Amino acid sequence: MTRPKVLISDKMDPNAAKIFEERGCEVDVKPGMTPEELAAVIGEYDGLAIRSATKVTPAILDAATRLKVVGRAGIGVDNVDIPYASGKGVVVMNTPFGNSITTAEHAIALIFAVARQIPEADRRTQAGEWPKNDFMGVELTGKTLGLIGAGNIGSIVASRALGLKMKVVAYDPFLTEERAVEMGVEKADLDTLLAKADFITLHTPLTDQTRNILSRENLAKTRKGVRIVNCARGGLIDEAALKDALDSGHVAGAALDVFETEPAKDSPLFGTPGFVSTPHLGASTTEAQVNVALQVAEQMADYLVNGGVTNALNMPSLSAEEAPKLKPYMGLAEKLGSLVGQLAHGNLTKISIEREGAAAELSGKPIEGAVLAGLMKQYSDTVNMVNAPYLAKERGLDIRSVRHEKEGAYNTLVRVTVATDAGDRSVAGTLFGNENPRLVEIFGIGIEAELAGHMLYIVNEDAPGFIGRIGTLLGEHGINIGTFNLGRRDAGGEAILLLSVDQPIPDTVIKAACALQGVKLVKALAF
């Protein structure tokens, strides 16, 4: 097997490259490439490991013809076009906890920095001024910290702030009353927080809802003398309004680690009294960088080598332990999806995926993804189990997943039913010996067949002589039959014949088979 190839395109702790190699991947380390340089080489790689500098744009993803996974050694993935990556079947993963303590500590450091004007005092002291009378700070004890965003980092900041004897007021639409009590914070709406806080710290991702959350209007609602820290994302604060508020003295101090445009080299905020900045250093500690590098490499290698999925943002998780158990089911599911896709006519409106017996014990999402991938392959060459659910939803397909714990005739079964203009069509399959996929039912008729290679599907009247006629026809055209599977509803009723052949079946043979006595439908299938 060829080894998956990974590109590390941002500065990353060397442990990442080491882990990739140990886990069976080839790795190239090329930080600092321009987007054009990256686009020129990305086609060679199965995995791309990044931090915040690399922008994974549609242009990069279009050039990334082999890419299976983007791994972000860090938290924020606003530099990755996730919907586009999903459409391309590329898994996007991050490391949601590896740098959170470090970033929370940076926020606390910046709170102290603005409370005591440490950077400015340092600069002037080292310039030989000894400006002891120019700096009057404020104590943190007893002050109110307004926390916007109480997720992983926000809650660590809250715990540290409580340790510093601050009061914490939190605004986060997803923060429950119980969690607020557990964290020891007061849950508030944004206006209340703005009115109460002596310090405000931001810990939300940048989304359409959070963009400009500290707008000019909201900055005007803050207390005079407020101090503001942003270690989350540029774009959360209106930088021009912040500059005006610092100049007017309404805001007493502000510290930004992140900027609307990065690298920020000529912000109007630079040089403003009370303003402190760091160049997106929130995650930059030895500990955090080792954590995220190890974690991203482990997760990506796990996916590329074993199919395990951890911390993916566009796909359900799948443990490396469960991945091998699921593998034969994915094969079965994809074949069943492909079979209904090839056989069902007209507009598909609904699909239901049922798991019965042992199959019901496993995660449903990967099986669902594989069924949809098999089905959607009829419409797109680039479909896989990552993008299939998105493509299916885009087409308006109503997807249902159902579990039946009780075994039926088989100890494990996957059934796929599609609703078409002509009514419901259902196929079912099992695993023989827990690993070999077998079709066991097609449109209500029991049959037992392997779905592989080129196949011919025939619906005919159950009458003597038919098998001889089809065998003769194929023989006359030099087509060798591999397997031959029969099923019927009732004696003398409708029967189906599913046979595998060693080569594609020409249209002329399909037409000749259609013309045989008693034949209702003939279709060439491929798996």
Ligand SMILES: NC(=O)C1=CN([C@@H]2O[C@H](COP(=O)(O)OP(=O)(O)OC[C@H]3O[C@@H](n4cnc5c(N)ncnc54)[C@H](O)[C@@H]3O)[C@@H](O)[C@H]2O)C=CC1
């Ligand atoms: N400066 C740096 O180097 C670093 C920055 N970050 C950034 O910190 C941010 C937070 O990270 P985590 O705490 O790990 O994320 P998280 O996902 O654990 O928490 C984010 C919180 O924001 C809340 N939220 C979402 N929309 C909101 C809204 N409209 N108003 C108020 N709250 C809202 C969510 O409910 C969630 O609780 C991310 O943007 C991340 O990229 C993370 C690491 C390093």
Ligand SMILES: O=C(O)C(=O)COP(=O)(O)O
């Ligand atoms: O993890 C995050 O969200 C960060 O912002 C850290 O960014 P970085 O990896 O230091 O470029």
